[in-house]
Amino acid sequence: MKDLTDRALDTAAQLGATYADVRVIRRRDESIAVKSGRVEGVAMGESDGFGVRVLVDGAWGFAASDTLELDEADRVGALAVRIAKASATALRNRVALDARPVANGTFETPVAEDPFTIPLEAKISDLVDADRAAGRVKGVSFTESMYAAHREWKTFAATDGSFTEQTITQVGAAVEANAIEGDEHQRRSYPDSGGGYQAGGYEYVRSLDLLGHAEEVGEEAVALLSAPQCPPGTRTLVLDPSMLYLQLHESCGHPTELDRVFGTEASYAGTSFLTPDKLDEGFMYGSELVTIVADATAPGGLGTFGWDDEGVAAQAVPLIQNGKFVGYQSSRETAPRVGRQSSGGMRADGWNRIPLIRMTNVNMLPVPGMSLAEIVADTDDGLYLANNRSWSIDDRRLNFQFATEVAYEIKGGRKGRLLKNCTYTGITYEFWRSCDAVGDERSFVMLGTPNCGKGEPSQTARVGHAVPGARFRNVQVGVGKW
Amino acid sequence: MVTAREPESALALAEDVLARALRVGATEAEVLVVAGDSALTRFANSEIHQNVAERSVTINLRHVVGRRIAVVSTGKVDPDGLRTLVHRAAAIARSCEELEDWSGLPGPIIGTGAVTGRTASTWADGTAEATPEFRAEGVRAVIAAADAAGVMAYGAFSNDAEAIAVANSAGIRAAEGRTSAQLLTVQMSPDGGTGYAESVSMNATTIDAGAIGREAATKARASDRPVTVPAGDYPVVLEEYAVVDITDQLGYVGFNALSVQEGRSFAEPGRRIGSNLVTIVDDGSDQHGLPMSFDYEGVPKQRVTLVEGGICRDVVYDSQTAARGGRASTGHGLPAPNPWGPFPLNAVMSAGTTSREELIGGLERGLLVTRFHYTNVVHPKLAIITGMTRDGTFLVEGGKIVGPVRNLRYTQSYLDALAGVSAVSVERKTVRGFLGAAVVPALRIDGWTFTGVTEF
Numbered sequence: 001m002k003d004l005t006d007r008a009l010d011t012a013a014q015l016g017a018t019y020a021d022v023r024v025i026r027r028r029d030e031s032i033a034v035k036s037g038r039v040e041g042v043a044m045g046e047s048d049g050f051g052v053r054v055l056v057d058g059a060w061g062f063a064a065s066d067t068l069e070l071d072e073a074d075r076v077g078a079l080a081v082r083i084a085k086a087s088a089t090a091l092r093n094r095v096a097l098d099a100r101p102v103a104n105g106t107f108e109t110p111v112a113e114d115p116f117t118i119p120l121e122a123k124i125s126d127l128v129d130a131d132r133a134a135g136r137v138k139g140v141s142f143t144e145s146m147y148a149a150h151r152e153w154k155t156f157a158a159t160d161g162s163f164t165e166q167t168i169t170q171v172g173a174a175v176e177a178n179a180i181e182g183d184e185h186q187r188r189s190y191p192d193s194g195g196g197y198q199a200g201g202y203e204y205v206r207s208l209d210l211l212g213h214a215e216e217v218g219e220e221a222v223a224l225l226s227a228p229q230c231p232p233g234t235r236t237l238v239l240d241p242s243m244l245y246l247q248l249h250e251s252c253g254h255p256t257e258l259d260r261v262f263g264t265e266a267s268y269a270g271t272s273f274l275t276p277d278k279l280d281e282g283f284m285y286g287s288e289l290v291t292i293v294a295d296a297t298a299p300g301g302l303g304t305f306g307w308d309d310e311g312v313a314a315q316a317v318p319l320i321q322n323g324k325f326v327g328y329q330s331s332r333e334t335a336p337r338v339g340r341q342s343s344g345g346m347r348a349d350g351w352n353r354i355p356l357i358r359m360t361n362v363n364m365l366p367v368p369g370m371s372l373a374e375i376v377a378d379t380d381d382g383l384y385l386a387n388n389r390s391w392s393i394d395d396r397r398l399n400f401q402f403a404t405e406v407a408y409e410i411k412g413g414r415k416g417r418l419l420k421n422c423t424y425t426g427i428t429y430e431f432w433r434s435c436d437a438v439g440d441e442r443s444f445v446m447l448g449t450p451n452c453g454k455g456e457p458s459q460t461a462r463v464g465h466a467v468p469g470a471r472f473r474n475v476q477v478g479v480g481k482w
Numbered sequence: 483m484v485t486a487r488e489p490e491s492a493l494a495l496a497e498d499v500l501a502r503a504l505r506v507g508a509t510e511a512e513v514l515v516v517a518g519d520s521a522l523t524r525f526a527n528s529e530i531h532q533n534v535a536e537r538s539v540t541i542n543l544r545h546v547v548g549r550r551i552a553v554v555s556t557g558k559v560d561p562d563g564l565r566t567l568v569h570r571a572a573a574i575a576r577s578c579e580e581l582e583d584w585s586g587l588p589g590p591i592i593g594t595g596a597v598t599g600r601t602a603s604t605w606a607d608g609t610a611e612a613t614p615e616f617r618a619e620g621v622r623a624v625i626a627a628a629d630a631a632g633v634m635a636y637g638a639f640s641n642d643a644e645a646i647a648v649a650n651s652a653g654i655r656a657a658e659g660r661t662s663a664q665l666l667t668v669q670m671s672p673d674g675g676t677g678y679a680e681s682v683s684m685n686a687t688t689i690d691a692g693a694i695g696r697e698a699a700t701k702a703r704a705s706d707r708p709v710t711v712p713a714g715d716y717p718v719v720l721e722e723y724a725v726v727d728i729t730d731q732l733g734y735v736g737f738n739a740l741s742v743q744e745g746r747s748f749a750e751p752g753r754r755i756g757s758n759l760v761t762i763v764d765d766g767s768d769q770h771g772l773p774m775s776f777d778y779e780g781v782p783k784q785r786v787t788l789v790e791g792g793i794c795r796d797v798v799y800d801s802q803t804a805a806r807g808g809r810a811s812t813g814h815g816l817p818a819p820n821p822w823g824p825f826p827l828n829a830v831m832s833a834g835t836t837s838r839e840e841l842i843g844g845l846e847r848g849l850l851v852t853r854f855h856y857t858n859v860v861h862p863k864l865a866i867i868t869g870m871t872r873d874g875t876f877l878v879e880g881g882k883i884v885g886p887v888r889n890l891r892y893t894q895s896y897l898d899a900l901a902g903v904s905a906v907s908v909e910r911k912t913v914r915g916f917l918g919a920a921v922v923p924a925l926r927i928d929g930w931t932f933t934g935v936t937e938f
Contacts, residue, residue: 033821039579041819044570045555049538061614064536066557079535086523086614087530090622120577128579142744144821180745185863264526266636267668270855273937352536392858392891394870399891399936401868403860421861423868425891425934456638457522457534479933480866480893 005157007070008052011077013159017054017084019097020077021158023309024050024068025351027151030116032124034145037132039124049351052077056084058094064352097332098341100312103162107306107314109169110299111201115149118202123147127173130210134177137218139225141180146195147173147205148450150462162311170302170462172197172450175210177221186224186420188217188405192242193387197448197462198300220406223418230407230422232478236382237424238375238437238471243404244364245447245465246388251428252285252292253362253463255397256319257345258328260357262337268456270395273428274325276338283325286432289367289470292320294329296344296360301464302448303347303360310355312344319362323433331357349459356455361448361464364438372443372469377413379471384408384415385422393428401425401479423479431472439468484517484539484559485645486659487610492517492647493657495541495559500649502568503545508575510546510587510651514778514817515539518644519610523617526636528625530618544818545571546587549580553819585805588781588815589652601658604773608687609661610643617641620691624667627695633675633702635695637667641686648780656780662772664914665689668873669702674938675886677701678723678853678873682912682919684772701852701874705886710935711877713890717848718930719841719878722911725922727854727869728896729762729829730915735862737764737788739803740823748863748897749788749797756792756900759834763787764798764826766813770912771828772919776813783813788826792900800824827918834906834923841905841926843881849890849930850876850883865896870936891934902928 005022012020026048033041049066050073061084063076115123131145150170157163174196176189187193190213198204239247254260255272263271274283296303296314305314310332319327328338329345334357346355376384390403407422408415448464484491496513503511517539524532542555545568552574556567617639628635640663647657663686669677679697681689720728741747748755766774766783776782779801787795799807800815803823814824842850849871857869870891877884905926912921 031819033819035821038581040581040821041551041553042574042578043553043555043819044574047540047555047557049557051536060531060533062532062534064534064538066538083521083533083535083614086618087533089615089618090525090528090530090625092527092529120574124577124579178744178746180863183748183863185746185861262527263634263636263670264524264531266526266670267524267638267666352538354532354534390858390860390868392856392868392870394889394891394936395855395872396936396938398938399870399889399934401891401893401934403868423860423893427937456524456532457520457640480860480868481895481931482861482864482866 001155004068004070004073005155008073008077009157009159011074012052012054012081015078015081016056017081019055019159020052021156022050022052023351024155026153027350030149032127032147034127034131036142037128037135039128051351052080053354054080054084055095056081057088059084059087059091060095061087062354095333096336098336100332100342102160103164103307103311105164105306107166109167109199111169113202115171115202116151130175130214133211133214134175134218137215137222139179139222140177140218143177145175156307156311158311164307164311166306168305169201170197170199171202171204173205173208173210175214175217177218179221179225181225184225186221188221189387190217192447194449197302197450198446199302199304200300224406224420227418227420229482230419230478234474235477236379236471236473237475238379238382238384238410239469240384240386241445241447241467241469242387243385244467244469246391247402248362248364248465248467249449250391250393251397251400252319253359256328257357258330258334262334265454269454273396273398278325279338284323284433285320285325285429286323287435288322289438290320290323290432290435291365292362293318293365294343294345294360294362298361298363298464298466300446301361302450302462303464308344308346309348310346312342315344317343329357329359347461349461353459356459358461359463361466363466364468366440366444366468367438368440370437370440372439375437375439375471376410376415379410380412382410383477384410398428400428421482422477424475424477425479426475434473435470436473437471439470444468486517486519486643489645489647489657489659492645493649493655496647496649499541499543499564500651502564503543503571504651506568506572507547508545509548512544512587512650514542515647516644518642520642522638522640523621524638525621528628528635530621533614541567542817543567543571545575547575549584550575550578551581552578585802587650587652588654588779588801588811590654591782604775605659606661606685608685609641609663612641612686620665623691624695627692627699628669631699631703633669633671633699635667635669639665650780654780656776658775660774663689665691665694667694667698669698671702671706673706674708675702675706676873677705680723680913682914705874708886708888711887713932713934715929715931717845718927719845719850720925720927721852722913722922722924723853724851725925726913726915726920727857728899729831729920729922730917731857731867732865732896733826733829733917735859735865737797737826738823739797739799739807742797743803743806746862748865749794751795753794754792755794755897756789757903758791759903759906760789760792760900761832762789763830764828765830766828768828768830768921770921771830777815778817779815781811781813781815786812798824798826825917829920831922833908833910836905836907838907838924841907841924842878842883844905844926845878845881847879850878860893866893867896868893888938889936890932892931893933894931899927899930904928
């Protein structure tokens with residue numbers, strides 16, 4: 001492999017690159033889809049290739065190919081330089097990178113049970129059993145269950161002598177039931193609508209116990225059909241981790257990405273309300289109970305690695321400390337502009353994409369005192385919301401709206417009847433400032449999403465979120481006409 | 483060597499893999515080959531900041547043994563890679579359970595013949611040969627327009643060329659070269675205004691970068707210093723950049739045979755779902771869009787009338803949903819495995835008779851919306867969607883634009899929106915949405931429910 005990375009870097013340097021890096025990536029994916037007890041699809045994909053990123057005259061160029069040959073390394077290295085020179089014809093500020101130590105070493109996700117060596121029949125059987133259990137509930141219209149495993153072998157090399165090799169393994173699974181009657185379509189899923197995901201092996205899938213939760217999933221989907229509509233109003237919300245992690249993702253993860261702040265995502269995903277003046281003034285993003293970090297070292301996270309795709313070592317970076325906005329997720333190019341070092345957040349979606357600032361594991365830290373169940377017991381009147389169903393937020397990440405699969409009424413500290421079609425909306429900092437209870441370690445769980453979209457051409461990132469569940473006051477619910 | 487310029491080479495590779503799959507025991511097999519060259523120049527703060535190109539080949543093999551089905555994909559096209567591909571597929575298929583209602587792979591449609599080669603209807607050399615320098619020149623034209631207006635330019639200029647080939651054991655042979663190009667820009671002024679413009683074409687050389695830059699810059703300046711209007715129900719005029727979300731979302735949740743068969747869809751032939759001004763078809767041959775002759779199963783694309791005069795007429799089918807429905811595929815299959823069902827990727831909404839000025843002139847008091855942002859389904863059967871306005875929202879009173887307003891959130895049934903269409907523009911634009919490129923007019927809609935406001 002080193003002969004190919006050396007060749008690409010040498011070619012780029014000889015043609016004028018002042019800095020170059022190359023990533024050689026091999027990916028393997030396996031998935032099983034079960035619908036209404038039938039195996040609808042078993043798929044396996046492999047992809048490998050390399051991408052060369054260069055700086056020429058202070059401008060970026062990038063080219064990639066799936067042909068791992070030395071001649072192709074020459075062609076791709078030269079094309080990246082040509083593209084950078086074209087970039088330089090519309091450049092106002094030369095790119096400058098922060099200093100970082102030369103990166104060398106290896107990293108591998110700890111795996112107890114290799115998901116790729118477990119017999120396919122066994123994995124299918126586990127999934128089908130859970131799916132059929134959900135489908136046996138009377139009134140369920142159809143079920144959908146999924147399993148996925150992902151492994152990536154990545155070699156990174158740069159003209160400063162950096163050379164790292166990493167092997168990342170991740171798995172996910174879910175069971176879901178759907179109930180339909182007339183114009184009503186209700187869905188319940190476990191552990192999450194798109195699947196519960198972690199870095200690790202098949203042991204994580206076993207720990208989910210899909211079969212043990214399948215019947216409840218089916219029963220709740222059916223019960224929701226006849227549940228009352230969530231009425232409009234201003235309510236106290238207790239967010240289950242299955243909803244809180246996406247709230248965190250959309251309203252804290254994205255707005256603290258420094259490339260968005262500097263406008264480089266403006267034409268697609270948007271910008272951010274968390275401008276650098278707010279960092280300087282110590283903007284109160286949330287209540288004092290709210291502490292959020294971007295932690296690429298967190299065990300089990302989809303954003304856990306040894307080095308990012310610029311060769312910056314994994315680290316934990318505080319974003320919100322006791323409610324105060326204190327830091328960004330950043331890159332070697334953007335961090336110096338706010339007087340800091342890269343947070344190590346540059347990640348690319350495979351060999352054919354450039355690294356962008358992406359979330360690693362953006363986690364909300366637990367607060368000692370109350371478990372999530374004790375927070376419910378401490379709530380006189382409110383709603384307990386679980387499992388996201390719909391999400392949307394404006395292009396500066398202020399006005400958000402979420403819908404959940406299920407709402408449980410809380411009366412006198414007890415979870416009661418189900419409500420359907422619950423939506424809630426707010427303004428990011430007002431919402432987080434209304435947080436008056438955060439779960440402790442007992443309810444702190446690692447979740448995440450394998451499909452966070454950003455960039456042009458589009459990229460999908462695998463992002464982790466460890467959250468404990470939390471309570472929020474005076475939130476608008478029941479949005480729209482039904 | 484398989485390249486985007488040579489669909490025949492992609493088909494030859496597909497046939498090679500097909501033969502290998504049959505030799506290792508497949509009773510049926512389908513091979514999809516996509517070979518592509520893609521490039522994109524991205525700009526922000528009126529300078530190029532990201533600039534990329536890639537070349538790749540992907541093989542997708544659907545390997546069937548009786549009723550056991552495996553799908554395996556790879557980018558390895560050397561003999562070892564192909565050997566590994568078919569043996570892995572055969573092993574997975576042996577491990578799978580039988581799919582009881584497997585209806586078999588689609589065969590050729592008598593009278594349509596195979597599609598092979600690059601044709602003027604789907605391919606433009608001007609796109610395939612677009613260089614980094616060509617894209618940079620276009621970007622500089624956009625930036626010049628922004629500079630002239632005193633605003634900053636953001637956006638992307640991309641060109642894609644691909645060869646797509648399908649060969650299956652039922653006799654389908656299809657191969658085609660396709661090109662597409664898109665230039666989009668968001669422009670932001672120092673006084674809080676933002677604007678948007680976009681051009682999509684099969685031929686990159688037909689994109690007028692200066693005009694796109696000027697359209698967005700003018701809009702950005704027009705939306706300077708927006709004021710807040712309260713949430714509530716307003717009549718609206720939606721520009722084409724917003725209308726594409728209606729055709730996309732309805733295609734996603736409703737005009738899809740699988741969603742109909744599973745009871746998830748609002749679509750029902752004969753049901754009125756729009757005013758009589760609303761006609762939507764899916765037409766892969768419409769030269770105003772990004773044409774494609776066949777789907778990812780190699781089935782020729784049929785023109786499907788989704789809505790005619792406000793009445794739901796049909797939905798799109800792939801081979802499996804067609805077999806369940808007792809009819810022929812309409813040529814809307816996606817690459818296997820496909821748990822989502824078929825989608826309309828070439829939506830075309832009929833033009834009306836109203837000028838843009840008359841659309842706005844018909845608003846006694848309402849809002850003009852340039853585009854939507856981050857839309858998502860709240861309730862699929864009712865087609866309730868939420869999202870934000872973006873890049874130019876204006877208050878209209880007495881048929882005149884009064885001034886810009888801050889962006890609003892809406893929570894709105896798109897079916898109710900179609901029912902409320904009271905005027906359709908004469909002119910249409912080709913706009914890229916999340917389901918492909920749609921050809922859409924601007925619309926005046928009598929009621930739209932805005933449910934929140936934001937701070938800009």
